[in-house]
Amino acid sequence: MTLARLHSGLALLAQFTGEHNSLHPAGPQASGIEWLYWVVFWITFAAFVLVVAGFTRAAVRNRSSTSEMLPLVRDLEGDRRASWAVGTAVFITVLTLFAVLFMSIITGKKVEGLTSKNPVTIQITGHQWWWEAVYPNTQADQTITTANEIHVPVGKPVVILTNSADVIHSFWAPSVHGKRDLLPGYSSAFWIQIDKPGTYAGRCAEFCGLQHAHMGFSIVAEDQDTFQRWEAQQLKPAVEPNSSETVRGRQVFLTHACVMCHTIRGTDAGSRMGPDLTHVGSRRMIAAETLPNTPGALAAWIIDPQRSKPGNKMAPNLLNPGDLGALVTYLGTLQ
Numbered sequence: 001m002t003l004a005r006l007h008s009g010l011a012l013l014a015q016f017t018g019e020h021n022s023l024h025p026a027g028p029q030a031s032g033i034e035w036l037y038w039v040v041f042w043i044t045f046a047a048f049v050l051v052v053a054g055f056t057r058a059a060v061r062n063r064s065s066t067s068e069m070l071p072l073v074r075d076l077e078g079d080r081r082a083s084w085a086v087g088t089a090v091f092i093t094v095l096t097l098f099a100v101l102f103m104s105i106i107t108g109k110k111v112e113g114l115t116s117k118n119p120v121t122i123q124i125t126g127h128q129w130w131w132e133a134v135y136p137n138t139q140a141d142q143t144i145t146t147a148n149e150i151h152v153p154v155g156k157p158v159v160i161l162t163n164s165a166d167v168i169h170s171f172w173a174p175s176v177h178g179k180r181d182l183l184p185g186y187s188s189a190f191w192i193q194i195d196k197p198g199t200y201a202g203r204c205a206e207f208c209g210l211q212h213a214h215m216g217f218s219i220v221a222e223d224q225d226t227f228q229r230w231e232a233q234q235l236k237p238a239v240e241p242n243s244s245e246t247v248r249g250r251q252v253f254l255t256h257a258c259v260m261c262h263t264i265r266g267t268d269a270g271s272r273m274g275p276d277l278t279h280v281g282s283r284r285m286i287a288a289e290t291l292p293n294t295p296g297a298l299a300a301w302i303i304d305p306q307r308s309k310p311g312n313k314m315a316p317n318l319l320n321p322g323d324l325g326a327l328v329t330y331l332g333t334l335q
């Protein structure tokens with residue numbers, strides 16, 4: 001059928017619009033939202049076609065030259081037909097809007113209604129301008145703390161608990177779920193599930209200050225074994241330096257301002273102003289998906305974080321090249 005073909009054509013076209021794509025659902029929540037999107041799209045499309053057709057018909061039928069006024073004729077029969085037509089149109093419109101409302105409620109229920117006895121729970125806290133992800137556990141030493149790169153097992157329900165450390169942020173990974181606001185001092189929860197392994201991009205979707213546009217995250221969905229390996233790795237304290245260079249790097253870290261803002265578990269650095277760096281070397285990107293996690297980008301970030309992300313909460317660090325090199329090497333070993 002041509003409509004079906006048009007639909008798949010449009011859906012295909014949507015694939016070229018980049019990695020942030022709610023028409024590329026990766027799990028049940030996003031699928032529900034995608035379904036609703038297409039239903040509303042086709043209803044409004046039909047309404048558009050009908051309205052344009054109606055206008056065209058009226059315009060063609062009642063054509064007259066504007067130079068001469070038409071005499072006013074009382075056409076009772078015409079009036080009756082017109083009010084009947086308008087009445088019907090209003091009725092159909094109201095009915096359609098109620099139908100859309102109903103489907104929207106159904107979708108909302110479907111998106112929320114995932115339950116599981118033993119879900120993976122992740123506490124996400126929005127900061128200007130990065131995401132803290134904590135995998136809470138009743139035992140402190142079984143709690144994972146990381147930033148911006150969120151790992152989840154494929155095909156398993158995951159509970160996301162939200163919070164914000166400063167202003168309102170909004171957690172949005174279009175292929176996974178709709179936008180969820182993170183409000184300071186108010187915790188809420190929602191479910192996600194990802195059925196296809198992969199890395200899904202996310203963004204802050206609520207304007208939160210100067211670097212709002214550089215507040216990205218990614219959700220890495222991997223099979224159960226890989227996820228458990230990742231968990232086990234993240235639970236370990238930081239690796240001990242095993243060369244004079246990395247010993248020096250750790251020394252540089254512990255004797256500079258870094259300790260006032262960052263944690264490296266297994267060392268004396270225990271502040272949570274900035275991202276936990278215990279396993280910073282395992283992350284693909286740094287600074288909320290702004291820079292690749294390469295020695296060059298890391299060095300540039302440490303020397304002058306204000307250059308790539310003006311206004312962010314990390315101050316420049318004037319280190320000599322030897323210290324900087326050692327520090328970057330040390331951070332790179334924190335897998």
Ligand code: HEC
Pocket residue numbers: 128129130147148253256257258259260261262273274275277280283285286287288298302309312313314315317327331
């Ligand atoms: C005043 C607090 C502060 C100090 C001091 C500070 N940082 Fe940061 N750091 C931050 C904040 C906040 C971020 C997150 C910035 C963002 O993404 O917007 C950050 C991010 C980082 C990141 C990127 C982490 C990631 O996963 O994205 C690294 C690496 C880092 N800092 C290393 C250092 C080192 C090394 C030092 C010492 C030379 C240092 N920081 C000093 C606050 C600080």
Ligand SMILES: [Cu+2]
Pocket residue numbers: 126127129168169170204205206207208212215
């Ligand atoms: Cu934000």
